[in-house]
Amino acid sequence: MPSILRRFFAVALLGAALSAQAASEIDNAALANEADSANWAAYGRSFSEQRFSTLDQINRDTVKRLGLAWSLDLPDVWNVSSTPLAVDGVLYLAVGFSVIKAVDAVSGKLLWSYDPKVDGQKMRMAWGIRGLAFWKNKVYAGVQDGRLFALDAKTGQLVWETLTTTPGDNRYITGAPRVFNGHVLIGHGGADFGHVRGYVTAYDADTGRQLWRWFAVPGNPADGFEDPSQELAAKTWTGQWWKFGGGGSAWNALTYDPEFNRVYIGTGNGGPWNRKLRSPGGGDNLFLCSVVALDADTGKYLWHYQTTPGETWDFNSTMDMVLATVQIEGKPRKVLMHAPKNGFFYVIDRETGKLISAEKIGKVTWAERIDMQTGRPVEVRGARYENGESLIWPGSGGTHNWQPMAYSPDSGLVYIPARELPGYYDDRGYTPENYDMDRDGPMGVHGFFDDIPKNAGSSSLLAWDPVHQKKAWEKPLPGATPGGVMATHGGLVFQGQSDGQLIAHDAQSGETLWRFDMGVGTQAPPITYSVNGKQYVSVLAGWSGGLMVLGSLSAQHGWVGREHPRRLLTFALDGDARLPPSAAPSIPQPLHDAGFKVDSALASQGRTLYQKCTICHGVAAVSGGYAPDLRASAIPLNTAAFTTIVRDGALQSRGMPPFAELSDADVQALQHYIRQQADDKPSAWEQVKSALSFIWLMIKMQLLKWGLM
Structure with a gap:
């Protein structure tokens, strides 16, 4: 056959393959299909949020051949902590202030970009967007200023947008929408910024028309209740909580369950954090820090499980909720697995909402255990800063934060980006009578003004057995900011690290099988997908998003936002592309001006x-x-x-x-x-005094616990 004909047929066959792949229909059937991993079409890949792929071309044996296929630097955005989507050979990214980019997954060529032009005032909520959603032929994303929009997936043209919040309020969006049954579900953040009452809203995926809304905490009883669940919740509050908003914002975790046609809402912290101020007579303050099941079509309340009753520490339950069927005591159970901030790992019967088991996954001092008769934590005396101050583990950063975990049905293990970092709470001088949220700050505890040393916290990749509620293995990570994870049928767990390394671990043993220097640290979770039978792994890398504000603890890795890249990296077996060079890590040195006299x-x-x-x-x-x-x-x-x-x-x-x-x-x-x-250069004696002060605080907390102070 003449060479020109061979080339013609090769091009024709390639076009036919691409055409066939482009026919994917991303709907309920596709998102519920755990077996087909060609696409990564949702934040957690599928409805289950397991972040597990059945692809195994890249496996324990072949991973040593994994190499860079291509990279794309993203100099025009500042935050790349999100999960890309991969549909029919196209990657979709939500980065920065909800800038959406479509990139050819094989070549790395930018296909289109859309910038929603966020309101400048909302730029103060500088967490960045963490993901997007895909349904039929549309891409969906939220915006920091409260908008939700839909784009044509092929062209990037705006199809519709709607405002999900109220102009001028403290709400903002950083989480990924979820799409099911032709509905788009979105929550919001803002409970840490004052006067916010949390809710989630479902919209029509084709038109953006609002379908239903459910509030996480009750409003003013004098105004009436939106539904019976609000009346139920109001009985667990005291005082005039509605003047503060109450909190409960569902800013991250939303999971759809196709087996029961339900959505599970992970709700957030109280507003203010301090329960003594927002609900001075005590109470559980439903539905703060809870997993709440709602009917997916109507938003009607079905059941809840509250992980932290009467929360007062910023112990969000907005961390991912993973669905699976596991064998417990010899019987298959449909469960929801959840590792919120408070340091416990929960296994919940998702049909009934009943707690199956709960155990500590790290250092936890605020509670001794979870009482399995009541499902409630057995709290430690003094943890609620009853006498004005308290030092506990974990702190408000949590043992597990928003960086997603993964579950492998092959190994039966959950892989958790875990953290150990204490929290100091001090509300001395604040009372329900004198506290003013606008004047005193939205948290209801005194602000923290001191630098946080680089050895104040640590992190790890924790492999957890959810059936037996015990650790399978654990690998220490650099710093205290772990990246999100992904597991595969190839027996691998991928995770990007704060030191700039992308690591592939053996899912059974935790052994490091492969590593790659990305040139900058990341928290973003990797994804994997296939195009024309070839498996790829992609990850966004860049030092941004989340706990980057902890002074020296965050700065220790030497990444400087404007000096180091934000980039998308894609890997394949036998990839041989070269990564563009990036600056070496460095620690900024303070400037000293002898002519500036500090007052x-x-x-x-x-x-x-x-x-x-x-x-x-x-x-x-x-x-x-x-x-x-x-x-x-x-x-x-x-x-x-x-x-x-x-x-x-x-x-x-x-x-x-x-x-x-x-x-x-x-x-x-x-x-x-x-x-x-x-100009601050603490003397050796000042550093000693600081250490002694910390030790004395720990001793005092123990004396308070024993009732000796």
């Missing part, structure tokens, strides 16, 4: 004002690498330049929101605080 009174005022900046620039002005370290920047030395950026929004296009409410005096106070921190 201690102004610096004290600036310390309080700086709390607005902590979420990006880090505690104590020590940047964790997400945003520039202001101590090392020349801009705060120039009042005019500093004012133009901080108050007037000169760098809004680069992710720096304007703070128009700041006065000239406020800007000056911030300057003095930053310069004070730049």
